[in-house]
Amino acid sequence: MAERLDFKQMCARFEVTPRTLRHYEYIELLFPEREGRARFYGPREIARMTLILRGRKFGFSLEEIRQWLELYDRDPEGRTQMQVWIDLADRQLSELAERRRHLDEAITELTALRDGVRRDLDAKG
Incomplete structure (x- = not known):
């Protein structure tokens, strides 16, 4: 079965605050599955988060990262x-x-x- 993290687990795994994670969703970097009020992050979102944080480490803006991630689907x-x-x-x-x-x-x-x-x-x- 594919790995699936809830909101709290995602924050812990990537050592980010809930505010940061919500912001990444708000600016459409992440698209968690929703079940009622709960959010769940599957392999795709976990991989995206890894790339987002790597991009931030290298100094890329969130907009540059978002545009780059969009290319994957196209x-x-x-x-x-x-x-x-x-x-x-x-x-x-x-x-x-x-x-x-x-x-x-x-x-x-x-x-x-x-x-x-x-x-x-x-x-x-």
């Missing part, structure tokens, strides 16, 4: 989805490299400033 072979993924990844890699460059500059500058203050403090001794 392209059974997955070629369009793969090409879009490559394009998104290339752009994100470039952005991450730029952020790293800025962080490296900030670290170098802060280290030099700290070392200078330390020397001044030691000189006053």
